[in-house]
Amino acid sequence: MTTATLENTSAGSADAAIQSFTVTFLIRRYDPEVDSEPRWQDFDVEMYATDRVLDALHKIKWEQDGSLTFRRSCAHGICGSDAMRINGRNRLACKTLIKDLDISKPIYVEAIKGLPLEKDLVVDMEPFFASYREVQPFLQARTTPEPGKERIQDVASRARFDDTTKCILCAACTSSCPVFWTDGQYFGPAAIVNAHRFIFDSRDDEAKVRLDILNDKEGVWRCRTTFNCTDACPRGIEVTKAIAEVKQAIMRGKP
């Protein structure tokens, strides 16, 4: 279990004593070639308060068990590839500091829910990206600006969809949604956030098409306003508010 030790980093009176801890991680493992069901495996890892859960996963993989499988790329909260459930909450491993967790108990790490489990902490993201593609998340304008001119947008119009431009497609929102857990056909919060980003963009001409797509039985009306998505979003996007704005736009018949 968790113990604390003190380490001196260098000799001399000005040495700073940096405290390290042995932290126990319980990781939900699954190897489709061996396991019929996922199983929990514990690992003790020497950590500093400034380390992140991603650092622990690296230490386990590099020093204890090279078969541990997880996704990550940027390690700085940008690429969105390391969303996972940490102590029952969806978070990015690279943005979760050890000092913010209760290390007197084991730290539970498992794959996000609602998407097919492939191995250990890796899920099949294809259903998630299929919903994303369905909402046509790209600018569609019927006119072409004059040669050498840009599509002009005033500050207030740009601010209208600023929040939803921050999405990094990590799936923390969609995989925290109880509707998505029980109905994998539901578009899910992330697809709606990315539709919102273009529906409310004054330069785009196909808002109506996206509103029709999301007026589907698997669209925005499946949302039960549980706010799990907003709580889970590592970018602080007001996901539930964005979904509500899309619902209102559908009722108005325009953004």
Ligand code: SF4
């Ligand atoms: S809205 Fe937030 S939680 Fe959802 S995919 Fe985008 S960044 Fe991730």
Ligand code: FES
């Ligand atoms: S590794 Fe890129 S967001 Fe965490």
